Each structure stands twice: as structure tokens, then as C-alpha cells.
Amino acid sequence: MKIVIVENYEEMSKRAAVIFASQIVLKPDSVLGLATGSTTIGMYKELINIYGRDALDFSKVSTFNLDEYYKLDEDNEQSYNYFMNENFFNHVNIKRDNINMPNGKSEDTVRDCARYDKKIVDLGGIDLQVLGIGANGHIGFNEPNTNFEAETRLVELEKQTIKANSRFFNSIGEVPTKAVSMGIKTIMQSKKIILLASGIEKADAIEKAVNGKITPELPASILNLHKDVIIIVDRDAASLLNK
Ligand code: F6R
Numbered sequence: 001m002k003i004v005i006v007e008n009y010e011e012m013s014k015r016a017a018v019i020f021a022s023q024i025v026l027k028p029d030s031v032l033g034l035a036t037g038s039t040t041i042g043m044y045k046e047l048i049n050i051y052g053r054d055a056l057d058f059s060k061v062s063t064f065n066l067d068e069y070y071k072l073d074e075d076n077e078q079s080y081n082y083f084m085n086e087n088f089f090n091h092v093n094i095k096r097d098n099i100n101m102p103n104g105k106s107e108d109t110v111r112d113c114a115r116y117d118k119k120i121v122d123l124g125g126i127d128l129q130v131l132g133i134g135a136n137g138h139i140g141f142n143e144p145n146t147n148f149e150a151e152t153r154l155v156e157l158e159k160q161t162i163k164a165n166s167r168f169f170n171s172i173g174e175v176p177t178k179a180v181s182m183g184i185k186t187i188m189q190s191k192k193i194i195l196l197a198s199g200i201e202k203a204d205a206i207e208k209a210v211n212g213k214i215t216p217e218l219p220a221s222i223l224n225l226h227k228d229v230i231i232i233v234d235r236d237a238a239s240l241l242n243k
Helices: 009-026 038-052 080-087 109-122 159-168 184-188 200-211 219-225
Strands: 002-006 031-034 062-065 067-069 128-131 153-156 178-181 192-197 229-234
Touching: 002 009, 009 031, 009 038, 009 128, 009 192, 009 229, 038 080, 038 192, 062 109, 067 080, 109 153, 184 219, 192 200, 192 219, 200 219, 200 229
Parallel strands: 002 229, 031 062, 031 128, 128 192, 192 229
Antiparallel strands: 067 178, 153 178
């Protein structure tokens, strides 16, 4: 696990965007694993800037998002479909057919999750997976005590996650209590992973993920077993490391 400590959110976003952009330049038909949330918005902005300078071509990439809320309409402003369109997809030349999101409104979630995982395998696996981290150590929506063997499936969200994400909704009662999430197994099969964290509220999870034991209680700790992980953290998120 390589840890890169940067000054602030802006620098974290730029570093991540450079890694992401290099991946596409070196392999134009890369399969990219994407995350939503406040942490990744700056990285997407940077990528849109690079694209605007004619320095990046997304026409051959395929993307797979980590998660989507259960039973939210795609055009609901809180859905991750909406987030991705607004913050990234609408601003670059990615092909709509190459965008993959977990289906939160499926009639048959088990079948569609299996198809999601199979499509990733059929495309040769994820070349680069971008992750954020929850204050409770979750990655994707794999909450504490997750099964490390799990693939994409329907999951229950923890109270802490529902509370954290309620900042985007009118009230906490509107936050879905379930989501469809890529599993730890799927994430771990990615060839390269970058995990981003910014802010003091992530410091404890980062410290435990880096220095603690590998346990389902802290899902991000599994990343210690992956051979190519870069963790990019700002000073606040890194503040409990090396103490
Ligand atoms: C979202 C996701 C989550 C977030 C995490 C941090 O697709 O996979 O694991 O990365 O909840 O969210 P923010 O960035 O909003 O603090």
C-alpha cells in the first residue's frame, strides 16, 4: 500500500486525476471503476478540465460505478446516476453504452447483480478502481462486518452512513436504507486501486485501514492485501497516521 499525503482537497483531486488520466492515455479502452460522493467531485472536475484542453479521450473507456441507492429513480437528484451525469459523464465524450451503474430499481436484483459482475469479467476486469472511504471504514457501500467474499448485491446501510448522507437530502427520513453495491471481492479483483480521503472526519478510518488489523469490521483494511493500492490523503485525513 503506497500512501501519498498531500496538503489539501485540491491537491488530492489533482493527484488522483493525473493517475486516472495516465491510465486512459496508456490504455484508451480502460475499464474504470468509479465512486460518487463529495471526495470524488474535485477529481472529476480536474478530469473535465484536462478533457477541455483536448488532452484526454474518453470515447473508448468503459465505466462501472460502485453503488446506487435502492429504489431511487435515475432522475432523482440524490441518485448516483444523477450525480455521475451532473459531475462527470455529461461533460466528457464517454459513450452512453459504455457507462454501467448498478441497477437500484431492478425487478430481479440478484440476477442483475450477477450480470453486472459478469460484464466486468467479460471486459477483462477493472483496470483502475477509484474509492472514497466512509468514516466507519466502508468502501463502496460495504459496511462494517461485510463479507470479504461478496460480489455485487443488495446491502443495508448503517445508521452512521444514513446520517452522513442525509446532508444531501431534505430530511434523514428520505435517505434510502438500502443500496446495491459492488462487493469487496469485485473491488479486490481490480488491477489497480486508488483510495481518496479528505478531512478530519476520515482520519480515524484511514489510521485503522493503514495501521490496524485486517478485519471485516473495517472494510477498507482488506486493501492491505492488494498488490497495487495508492492511498491519497490530505493533511487532515492523515492526521492520525504515524502517531
Ligand atoms: C460512493 C461510495 C462511498 C463513498 C464514501 C465517502 O460511491 O462508494 O463509499 O466513497 O461514503 O463519501 P464522501 O466522499 O461523500 O465522504
